[in-house]
Amino acid sequence: DSEDYDSEVASVCPFCGVGCQISLKVKDGRVKFVEGLDGPANEGRLCVKGRFGFDYIHHAHRVTKPLIRRDDAPEKGLNVDPANPLTHFREATWDEALDVAASGLAHLRDTHGGASVAGFGSAKCTNEEAYLFQKMIRQGFGHNNVDHCTRLCHASSVAALIENVGSGAVTATFNEIENADVAIVIGCNPAENHPVAATYFKQFTKRGGKLIVMDPRGQSLSRFATHMLQFRPGADVSLLNAIMHVIVEEGLYDAAYISSMTENWEAEKAHLADFSPEKMADICGIDAQTLRDVARTFAAGKAGMIFWGMGVSQHIHGTDNSRCLISLALMTGNVGKPGAGLHPLRGQNNVQGASDAGLVPMFLPDYQSVTDDGVRSAFTSVWQSGDFSAEKGLTVTEIINDIHAGNTRGMYILGENPAMSDPDVTHARDALAKLEHLVVQDIFVTETANYADVILPASAFAEKIGTVTNTNRQVQMGRPAVAPPGDAREDWWIEVELAKRLGLNWTYTHPSQVFAEMALNMKSLLNITWARLETQNAVTYPSLSPEDPGQAIVFGDGFPRDNNRAKFTPADVIAPDEAPDAEYPMILITGRQLEHWHTGSMTRRSKVLDAVEPEANCSLHPKTLRALGITAGDFIRLTTRRGTVALMARADRAVAEDMVFLPFAFVEAAANILTNSAIDPYGKIPEFKFSAVRAEKV
Numbered sequence: 294d295s296e297d298y299d300s301e302v303a304s305v306c307p308f309c310g311v312g313c314q315i316s317l318k319v320k321d322g323r324v325k326f327v328e329g330l331d332g333p334a335n336e337g338r339l340c341v342k343g344r345f346g347f348d349y350i351h352h353a354h355r356v357t358k359p360l361i362r363r364d365d366a367p368e369k370g371l372n373v374d375p376a377n378p379l380t381h382f383r384e385a386t387w388d389e390a391l392d393v394a395a396s397g398l399a400h401l402r403d404t405h406g407g408a409s410v411a412g413f414g415s416a417k418c419t420n421e422e423a424y425l426f427q428k429m430i431r432q433g434f435g436h437n438n439v440d441h442c443t444r445l446c447h448a449s450s451v452a453a454l455i456e457n458v459g460s461g462a463v464t465a466t467f468n469e470i471e472n473a474d475v476a477i478v479i480g481c482n483p484a485e486n487h488p489v490a491a492t493y494f495k496q497f498t499k500r501g502g503k504l505i506v507m508d509p510r511g512q513s514l515s516r517f518a519t520h521m522l523q524f525r526p527g528a529d530v531s532l533l534n535a536i537m538h539v540i541v542e543e544g545l546y547d548a549a550y551i552s553s554m555t556e557n558w559e560a561e562k563a564h565l566a567d568f569s570p571e572k573m574a575d576i577c578g579i580d581a582q583t584l585r586d587v588a589r590t591f592a593a594g595k596a597g598m599i600f601w602g603m604g605v606s607q608h609i610h611g612t613d614n615s616r617c618l619i620s621l622a623l624m625t626g627n628v629g630k631p632g633a634g635l636h637p638l639r640g641q642n643n644v645q646g647a648s649d650a651g652l653v654p655m656f657l658p659d660y661q662s663v664t665d666d667g668v669r670s671a672f673t674s675v676w677q678s679g680d681f682s683a684e685k686g687l688t689v690t691e692i693i694n695d696i697h698a699g700n701t702r703g704m705y706i707l708g709e710n711p712a713m714s715d716p717d718v719t720h721a722r723d724a725l726a727k728l729e730h731l732v733v734q735d736i737f738v739t740e741t742a743n744y745a746d747v748i749l750p751a752s753a754f755a756e757k758i759g760t761v762t763n764t765n766r767q768v769q770m771g772r773p774a775v776a777p778p779g780d781a782r783e784d785w786w787i788e789v790e791l792a793k794r795l796g797l798n799w800t801y802t803h804p805s806q807v808f809a810e811m812a813l814n815m816k817s818l819l820n821i822t823w824a825r826l827e828t829q830n831a832v833t834y835p836s837l838s839p840e841d842p843g844q845a846i847v848f849g850d851g852f853p854r855d856n857n858r859a860k861f862t863p864a865d866v867i868a869p870d871e872a873p874d875a876e877y878p879m880i881l882i883t884g885r886q887l888e889h890w891h892t893g894s895m896t897r898r899s900k901v902l903d904a905v906e907p908e909a910n911c912s913l914h915p916k917t918l919r920a921l922g923i924t925a926g927d928f929i930r931l932t933t934r935r936g937t938v939a940l941m942a943r944a945d946r947a948v949a950e951d952m953v954f955l956p957f958a959f960v961e962a963a964a965n966i967l968t969n970s971a972i973d974p975y976g977k978i979p980e981f982k983f984s985a986v987r988a989e990k991v
């Protein structure tokens with residue numbers, strides 16, 4: 294009812310990569326409720342997080358003043374009450390806090406060299422804020438040790454996509470499924486993690502589309518599927534190679550497409566000869582006939598899409614998993630036409646945009662290599678500054694190890710929570726405690742902020758203007774509906790003030806100026822201007838003219854590689870880093886659940902979401918619980934080689950009998966105390982999706 298609010302503001306949901314457009318309804322300076330808008334990705338739809346998960350922005354735990362660690366504070370550790378941080382910190386003015394933050398980082402730079410300071414930026418901030426963050430580390434400290442949560446998310450998918458199709462973004466929007474007649478959803482649970490995208494997948498099946506779901510864990514989307522393949526955890530390559538083997542053996546591939554659009558087919562074909570379904574059936578836990586059926590079903594489609602998530606990417610062979618999916622799409626001619634494409638479903642609302650903006654250690658904006666002298670010089674000429682390192686920087690987990698090695702001594706962390714999100718998080722927390730100077734910019738005293746020397750109070754999405762880019766390559770305008778609480782400020786403003794104190798020549802007074810600078814060296818933003826986004830709200834890149842709403846499908850006439858062809862890269866079966874044994878006989882898989890978002894800092898402070906899922910929980914098969922003498926609802930202890938957590942056990946037939954599923958949003962039973970930090974050699978992504986674990990009655 295329009296009488297229930299004073300004003301309404303169009304913005305973008307802050308949670309998943311679907312990027313639903315929302316209308317924030319405001320009364321008396323507070324967001325009262327949210328409605329879905331007719332955005333290109335959601336057409337009015339919202340999930341429970343988008344509709345009810347906004348009230349964290351008004352939570353009493355918001356940091357409203359700059360905070361500086363007290364001289365007499367206890368030793369750094371996970372020991373700050375977020376409701377009462379003044380036991381460890383004292384309030385300060387912005388000038389004092391910024392001076393202390395900048396001088397601490399500058400002192401390390403000037404004493405130990407620029408590489409003694411590293412940065413984690415945020416996929417929850419805007420494109421402009423991500424761009425400024427990477428620029429500050431490169432320009433201010435002279436190196437590329439800057440990263441963000443893509444390293445824990447789709448870095449391996451991006452590595453495989455850049456290698457084989459020449460671009461790290463999706464080749465088709467997920468809405469293109471309306472033109473498909475077959476689709477694979479593998480290693481993701483869209484009904485929980487990308488719920489609005491899942492509604493399009495369900496609609497597709499209603500009009501006869503064939504949906505093939507593949508995942509070690511069962512899921513509700515399988516009710517709509519023609520095939521549900523609950524394969525062995527970690528067996529992705531054997532499963533996908535077996536499917537491709539059948540396509541080759543039975544001549545079901547698209548020879549014309551392969552010959553005109555791809556390279557290295559003969560090598561791929563020869564490689565697949567070793568992966569018959571009969572040989573792979575035991576390894577992947579799916580019978581040979583089903584593998585053959587799935588291969589025939591996908592290859593018979595006139596247009597097919599492939600969607601994947603963290604179940605594919607978070608393995609030490611994550612890049613190989615994506616290589617297989619790319620090969621499957623290429624051999625069936627399923628890239629570059631309506632209803633066809635490769636689509637890694639991006640996790641956070643701006644992980645696509647933050648990566649595009651160069652918030653990664655190997656690429657400047659638009660995935661231009663830091664090792665290329667011409668590329669660096671194009672940026673330093675715009676930045677009017679000297680050159681910076683031509684070496685690829687360290688990634689998230691490498692920076693943590695570098696702290697332990699004594700090289701990285703200071704960090705600037707904006708909106709990331711490595712004290713919860715990193716694998717083997719005890720190791721990560723110990724590293725944060727070792728830092729000589731840690732500046733954390735966030736809206737709450739997160740677990741990471743517990744280790745800070747200075748906490749800079751930041752803004753939530755509904756308190757600032759800026760662009761974000763969703764999983765569909767849609768650049769969208771987020772707008773402020775309410776003022777930040779207390780002295781909290783927009784993140785871009787804090788970055789600018791910090792940069793000035795680090796001696797940088799930054800004069801920005803509005804994010805639109807940052808966007809204009811980004812466009813100078815980012816071809817992806819061609820024809821996309823701030824003014825256009827202000828009036829149109831969303832433009833998909835690439836946009837071919839100022840009138841073009843953007844291309845939903847790309848690469849129909851060639852790939853952005855040297856010879857315009859996509860490449861087949863064969864993949865071998867690699868065992869997970871640690872195998873279950875007598876001591877740790879089960880397999881631990883971590884992930885998200887519908888109501889909670891990543892490390893829980895926002896959704897656990899949202900009344901509705903926290904009321905639905907208030908307690909740390911894990912899921913095991915009912916037979917496994919019985920064998921362990923545990924009743925659903927009882928406490929269970931989970932132990933890996935890294936540590937132990939105790940939490941409530943649930944019975945779930947979707948989980949295999951030798952598996953445990955554990956959401957990672959709960960600090961009281963932090964899943965990443967258990968996970969393995971072994972990484973994929975290409976994407977450098979940790980193996981969150983496979984740890985050997987022991988489950989016991991408490």
Ligand code: SF4
Nearest residue numbers: 306308309313340343
């Ligand atoms: Fe927000 Fe994602 Fe839900 Fe849309 S699907 S409302 S973007 S969490």
